[in-house]
Amino acid sequence: MRLRPFALSVVAVSALLLSGCAGAGSDAPSPDASGAADLCAAVADSGAASEAATVTGEVGEPSKLVFDAPLEVADRQVTVVEEGDGDKVEAGDFVSYALTAFNPETGEEIATAGYEPGEMLPAQISADSPLGETFGCSPVGTRVVAAFPKTDDTDAEIYVLDLLSVVPTAAWGEPQEPVAGMPKVTLADDGAPTVTVPEGDLPTETTLATLKEGDGYEVQSGDAVLIQYWGVRWSNGESFDSTWAKGGVPYAQRTTSFVPGFQKALEGYPVGSQVLVVIPPVDGYGEGEINTTDLVGETLIFVVDILGAQHIPAQ
Structure with a gap:
């Protein structure tokens, strides 16, 4: 099972560095009004696959996803399960997030990552990043179910993802x-x-x-x-x-x-x-x-x- 870029804590670290974290010398996406509009519009529509699953568990804790397998994933779909009450994220923000991944063919849980310290790097969110396509400009504390069709590089997947926080870009200790x-x-x-x-x-x-x-x-x-x-x-x-x-x-x-x-x-x-x-x-x-x-x-x-x-x- 080949997971998508935002699930990179369960695959090679070399791929992790491509997950949207900008390197030294690169420019962050502009958080101006047009950038914000693009980020909000980046999220896929809800659909039959993302709506077919029932989620249990609290936001910020590992979840369970129950659905009738096999689940057909025809296109990219995102359904908001719970909308957070924190600040909305902006293009260019670095965010911490967590996920549980499932196989839509079998219903089997594949991996859980990001709920414990040191499991996932913060990633930069933009309209053309995997996280932007999943959360858009959602407020912190949001939980979504995201379904992705099979591609040449990845199998079909379905995830529960939690948007945990916006990470400061300077030390806060x-x-x-x-x-x-x-x-x-x-x-x-x-x-x-x-x-x-x-x-x-x-x-x-x-x-x-x-x-x-x-x-x-x-x-x-x-x-x-x-x-x-x-x-x-x-x-x-x-x-x-x-x-x-x-x-x-x-x-x-x-x-x-x-x-x-x-x-x-x-x-x-x-x-x-x-x-x-x-x-x-x-x-x-x-x-x-x-x-x-x-x-x-x-x-x-x-x-x-x-x-x-x-x-x-x-x-």
């Missing part, structure tokens, strides 16, 4: 006291950091400080994470890379894809945290003469906001 000797960090209203390099000797080991302490799932090695970051060269105090400077769109990737020092600012920290890390060359891009074309020999400073995580079991 409890602010912590500054650590003496570490770079100074100030935050703009949108959460974008400014870093001031301290005077003194270069650190010889990776040094970390928690700026905001989250209360979510604790990131493990190899997990996929959704982050914002701001990177600065110690040598001149200038930023060399930043999601904030590229539209403020969070970036999704596995922890093990980063240099060792950056990994240390992710693994072991709970979602919602903001972490300050100073990375010497040994944990960065290696020793050598500092230059303007790459980061060899450079001591690096990063401010990292951990917005979401999905556990990826070791192979």
Whole structure:
């Protein structure tokens, strides 16, 4: 059974990163009036297949779906089972959601994901994303039954999906006291950091400080994470890379894809945290003469906001 992109916690993580999470440097869908109208209109009409199933269970908890199998799914259909009472989502929002998937041929439950911490990354919603086609501009707390016909790439499927929350694009954890000797960090209203390099000797080991302490799932090695970051060269105090400077769109990737020092600012920290890390060359891009074309020999400073995580079991 091949599941659709929004069910990606039960398939390969490489596909997960295509689920609507924008990467660094990409632009978020515009949340203007026309974008909102497009998002609201993106949802499929209700139909015989999506209306044929009876849902049991509370929103925010795993559900059961009962229907007479086999269930014929002729086209894309969405039926609202319960409309939420939260704010309506907008194009470009990152949302957390959960689902239970069923086989329309047999009625068998295939998978449940997103109801426990660390099971699903937040995803960006737009009119042309799988989530936009399913929830549109629904309010948070909405539950739907969605039926999808067979395609060349996927089997016919039927889901119960819950829209759980809109995820902030900056860390929301409890602010912590500054650590003496570490770079100074100030935050703009949108959460974008400014870093001031301290005077003194270069650190010889990776040094970390928690700026905001989250209360979510604790990131493990190899997990996929959704982050914002701001990177600065110690040598001149200038930023060399930043999601904030590229539209403020969070970036999704596995922890093990980063240099060792950056990994240390992710693994072991709970979602919602903001972490300050100073990375010497040994944990960065290696020793050598500092230059303007790459980061060899450079001591690096990063401010990292951990917005979401999905556990990826070791192979």
